[in-house]
Amino acid sequence: MAILKNKMVFSHLVKTAAHGVARNKSRSFLTILGIVIGITSIMMVMSLGEGAQNLILGQIQSLGSKTIAILPGREPTGPASAAQMMSDSLKLKDVNLLKNKSNLPFAKAVEPIIVGGGTASLGNETYQVGIFGSSQFIQGIWDMTLDEGRFIDDYDVSNNLFSVVIGSRVKEELFGNENAIGQKIKLKGISFKVIGVLSKEGQGIINFDEAAVVPWTTAQQYVFGIKHFHRVIVEVNDESHINATVKDIEETLRNSHNISGDDKDDFYTVTQEGAKEQVETILNIFTLFLAAIAAISLVVGGV
Structure with a gap:
């Protein structure tokens, strides 16, 4: 008896949902489209972030574990200190x-x-x-x-x-x-x-x-x-x-x-290990930031 009742409830929910979709076709279409775009965006952002990280880390790896790069100027800590790189x-x-x-x-x-x-x-x-x-x-x-x-x-x-x-x-x-x-x-x-x-x-x-x-x-x-x-x-x-x-x-x-x-x-050094840590941190933050934006789009699309 309980199984039959559950089937009837489920059937009613399906019919209600179908009726709602049929009655608001445009809104339903836009909602589904927003969800699809949101999910796709999250997947693309995470994939691109991982790809960029692998590319950059690969280039850093090519510097060699036995190599130190010395650069002129003070080590940049943000946009305001970028001019130091021209020292x-x-x-x-x-x-x-x-x-x-x-x-x-x-x-x-x-x-x-x-x-x-x-x-x-x-x-x-x-x-x-x-x-x-x-x-x-x-x-x-x-x-x-x-x-x-x-x-x-x-x-x-x-x-x-x-x-x-x-x-x-x-x-x-x-x-x-x-x-x-x-x-x-x-x-x-x-x-x-x-x-x-x-x-x-x-x-x-x-x-x-x-x-x-x-x-x-x-x-x-x-x-x-x-x-x-x-x-x-x-x-x-x-x-x-x-x-x-x-x-x-x-x-x-x-x-x-x-x-x-x-x-x-008025100079600073860069090693492979130090560069890897900095790049991983920056790219992880950047990827999570973009993923958060995509997730917000997904929520808005669902609403």
Whole structure:
């Protein structure tokens, strides 16, 4: 008897719901649509957040567990401190001090990097590129592979040569299917000889497909006309020496820049582990924030 009564109640509820939907077709349709969009939005936001986190962490992973990046200016803590990233506090004397084994006993390599942008051109063809001034060291750090030719070497750097390694997209835009090795292109109006073409990598935080890599000496003196560096990369001989080397870097640069006591540093260091923690925290908060907005949309749609 109880089962029959429950069936009758359920049947009545179904009929009532069907009658309500039929009587308010437009409202019912919009409600269902809102719920579907809300659920889809939540799923997409969570998926995109996870995808972005994996992409960024993958790029950080490529920095290497034995690598320390030194950046000029004070460590940014928000939009108001972003201008500090334009500081010119890292100079050649700092690089030479860091290369001194007595200052950084666990350092395997110390190399400066210059980062900027400009136009690459060949005849009437032009293309906006990211310009990296570095040495052969950057190839191993960022796992850059060559499709053709060779990479920047010590001879290019020490002799301020106008040699350039271009990304796959740059090659396609300027040369098409033609051979690029040995040809001349212009970077910011300055003539360079193409010595290598990078393999196609696809989009990333650093898109090397649209890059041009030149000797840092040439980039500093001729391309950008500056006397400072945008990055200095330190590779240690073992990851167990990362923390000790960070302290050595801080002591060396504070002495070099005459920073004492509680005065704030005009540089900061980034390690793989530290960067991973910061990125994970920021992206998790961002993903949850967007998911909350999507959830509110879902509730509103249900109402």
